[in-house]
Amino acid sequence: MEEECRPMLNTGLRGVVIADTRISDVQGAAGKLIYRGYLIQDLANRTSFEEVTYLLLFEKLPNIAELKAFKDQLAAERDIPAEVIAALKTRPKNALAMDILQAGVCLLAHHDPDVADQSREAALRMAIRLIAKFPTIVAAWDRIRNDKEPVKPSSELDHAANFLYMLTGAEPDIEAGRVMDTCLVLHAEHSFNASTFAAREVASTRAHIYAAVAAAVGSLSGELHGGANVRVMEMLSEIGSLDKVEAYVNQQFDAGLKIFGLGHAVYDTDDPRAHILAPMSKTMGERSGETKWYEMSQLLEKTGKAEFKKRKGKDIYVNVDFYSASLYYAMGIPMDLFTPLFAISRISGWSAHVIEEYFAGAAPKPMLYRPESDYIGDYCGPDVCELEPLAERG
Numbered sequence: 001m002e003e004e005c006r007p008m009l010n011t012g013l014r015g016v017v018i019a020d021t022r023i024s025d026v027q028g029a030a031g032k033l034i035y036r037g038y039l040i041q042d043l044a045n046r047t048s049f050e051e052v053t054y055l056l057l058f059e060k061l062p063n064i065a066e067l068k069a070f071k072d073q074l075a076a077e078r079d080i081p082a083e084v085i086a087a088l089k090t091r092p093k094n095a096l097a098m099d100i101l102q103a104g105v106c107l108l109a110h111h112d113p114d115v116a117d118q119s120r121e122a123a124l125r126m127a128i129r130l131i132a133k134f135p136t137i138v139a140a141w142d143r144i145r146n147d148k149e150p151v152k153p154s155s156e157l158d159h160a161a162n163f164l165y166m167l168t169g170a171e172p173d174i175e176a177g178r179v180m181d182t183c184l185v186l187h188a189e190h191s192f193n194a195s196t197f198a199a200r201e202v203a204s205t206r207a208h209i210y211a212a213v214a215a216a217v218g219s220l221s222g223e224l225h226g227g228a229n230v231r232v233m234e235m236l237s238e239i240g241s242l243d244k245v246e247a248y249v250n251q252q253f254d255a256g257l258k259i260f261g262l263g264h265a266v267y268d269t270d271d272p273r274a275h276i277l278a279p280m281s282k283t284m285g286e287r288s289g290e291t292k293w294y295e296m297s298q299l300l301e302k303t304g305k306a307e308f309k310k311r312k313g314k315d316i317y318v319n320v321d322f323y324s325a326s327l328y329y330a331m332g333i334p335m336d337l338f339t340p341l342f343a344i345s346r347i348s349g350w351s352a353h354v355i356e357e358y359f360a361g362a363a364p365k366p367m368l369y370r371p372e373s374d375y376i377g378d379y380c381g382p383d384v385c386e387l388e389p390l391a392e393r394g
């Protein structure tokens with residue numbers, strides 16, 4: 001009887017509203033994603049990552065002068081300290097790229113003069129530094145592990161193009177830069193997802209932004225969250241060809257395993273970002289001379305959805321990681337950098353959320369997160385367990 005009266009727990013907080021926010025709205029039933037009032041489709045088609053970052057941090061789209069000043073500020077903050085580069089050079093070459101990024105965030109904190117300043121102005125300065133430096137850490141690590149010297153950031157290039165430049169040593173053409181920029185716009189913010197919640201939870205303790213962001217990077221690394229884009233590409237590589245897609249889908253469902261890139265905790269429709277990424281994956285596949293990965297993704301989406309419906313009697317939808325995998329692959333991004341690339345974008349959203357959390361941007365007053373749990377462990381009797389001395393324990 002008592003069991004029946006207990007509320008449903010361990011549901012991963014699905015459907016539980018835990019805070020107000022002014023930053024973004026994910027309308028799961030309608031399949032809409034809105035950053036500070038603007039539809040993601042409009043932002044992807046008509047703004048840049050720098051504009052979207054400004055919007056997330058300063059609550060309005062910049063005018064021409066504001067955008068120029070903001071871009072200059074970001075460009076001026078791209079370099080990372082020589083000590084951080086030197087530390088990266090001491091890491092084993094096979095270290096996980098997300099672990100390197102997380103460690104890089106903590107190392108950067110040691111060099112930030114604002115780290116003990118709890119003002120809003122300092123939080124914004126630190127956020128801008130983190131946003132500017134994320135691509136530099138990721139690109140530097142890829143060069144270092146391949147026995148190459150890191151490429152110094154260019155202050156002439158936009159944020160997205162500069163990342164590709166630091167990664168390859170060559171300036172990307174306009175189309176590649178634009179595609180990367182749109183990817184960054186699409187991944188910049190997504191409300192209270194796992195990593196953002198992690199960042200906000202840490203920020204609610206008044207720990208500094210580097211601590212909050214390091215927690216978020218750790219959360220994003222998991223395969224059920226940002227790590228899914230890597231798992232999608234591994235899955236496509238494992239399948240290998242179009243004619244093996246159907247057998248793979250059946251094999252996964254038979255074994256009770258998931259198909260990465262399908263399913264979402266909030267959307268009951270296709271993820272609107274997937275619809276923007278799919279044609280970009282096709283275009284970049286064509287450009288690279290290899291459309292197989294895009295075509296396999298398309299077939300996997302169709303077959304996976306149909307088989308899910310057949311077996312479970314309900315629908316499943318594509319999420320953001322599904323087509324970003326084949327798109328990044330076609331652009332020559334190393335597979336294990338797909339999730340760090342997600343972080344290069346999401347650092348904007350995390351920063352906006354950390355600042356909203358510190359300064360109660362959408363709440364009456366800042367409040368430390370402290371949920372409760374039901375203890376269902378032992379008491380060894382009606383009261384508590386009697387502690388036996390070590391020597392007497394069986």
Ligand SMILES: CC(C)(COP(=O)(O)OP(=O)(O)OC[C@H]1O[C@@H](n2cnc3c(N)ncnc32)[C@H](O)[C@@H]1OP(=O)(O)O)[C@@H](O)C(=O)NCCC(=O)NCCS
Pocket residue numbers: 223224225226228257258259260261262263264265266312316319320321
């Ligand atoms: C994202 C995800 C964690 C959302 O989880 P959720 O909404 O809580 O859904 P659940 O994991 O509880 O799954 C609900 C049901 O759908 C099934 N399901 C969910 N995603 C699935 C997938 N990708 N492939 C196959 N089955 C899936 C589950 O097995 C479960 O089936 P059941 O009801 O018979 O037990 C989940 O869809 C998933 O693991 N997807 C793959 C990883 C991924 O792409 N992550 C990126 C998210 S942006």
